[in-house]
Amino acid sequence: MDWRPLLRHSHWLTIGFGDRQICICARCSGTVTGFAATLLLAPFLVLSIYRTLTPIAQVTIALLLAFPSGIDWVTQKWGLRNSSNQIRFSVGLMIGSGACMLGSSSLPRSVESLILACFAVVVMFLGFIGRKVLRSSA
Numbered sequence: 379m380d381w382r383p384l385l386r387h388s389h390w391l392t393i394g395f396g397d398r399q400i401c402i403c404a405r406c407s408g409t410v411t412g413f414a415a416t417l418l419l420a421p422f423l424v425l426s427i428y429r430t431l432t433p434i435a436q437v438t439i440a441l442l443l444a445f446p447s448g449i450d451w452v453t454q455k456w457g458l459r460n461s462s463n464q465i466r467f468s469v470g471l472m473i474g475s476g477a478c479m480l481g482s483s484s485l486p487r488s489v490e491s492l493i494l495a496c497f498a499v500v501v502m503f504l505g506f507i508g509r510k511v512l513r514s515s516a
Contacts, residue, residue, distance in 0.1 A: 404463040405447065408470020409477070416478035428479060436483040437493060443476030448501040455505035456512055 393400050416423070428436060447469035454461050480490050 404466035405451075405470040405473075408467035409474040410470075411467075412471035412474025412476075413478045414474070415471070416475040420478075420482070425479065425482060429482060429484065433483060433485050436485070437480065440476040440480035440483070441493075441497060443472045443479070444497060447473045448497070448504075451501060452505045452508065456508050 393402065428439065431439070450461050450465055450469050453459050477494065480493065483490065485493075
């Protein structure tokens with residue numbers, strides 16, 4: 379099975395290890411880095427305040443952190459602009475941080491998973507349907 383489309387999409391960062399090069403997705407690597415950094419830095423951050431917020435406020439903060447990535451991907455998909463690996467990595471950091479914060483919320487895991495899935499479906503729907511509409515109107 380060819381895993382390359384899942385591992386490096388069409389935009390990647392190339393990391394060299396000796397004479398080998400590994401290509402990884404910029405947004406995905408930002409997401410993993412953001413999640414890990416937030417998790418590791420949680421004792422030093424104000425996540426204790428985050429946990430005292432209402433569940434609606436917690437979800438709102440997590441989604442606000444994910445929103446720029448959705449905008450970045452949708453506007454790329456619509457062909458309105460080109461993104462860069464720096465932007466993809468940066469918004470990936472925000473997604474990872476938001477996902478980590480959502481994971482530390484007071485919501486049940488099933489609700490957290492549903493929120494993440496719904497956000498992903500909405501963003502993908504906007505991206506693909508919007509692209510189709512823009513292409514048919516041109």
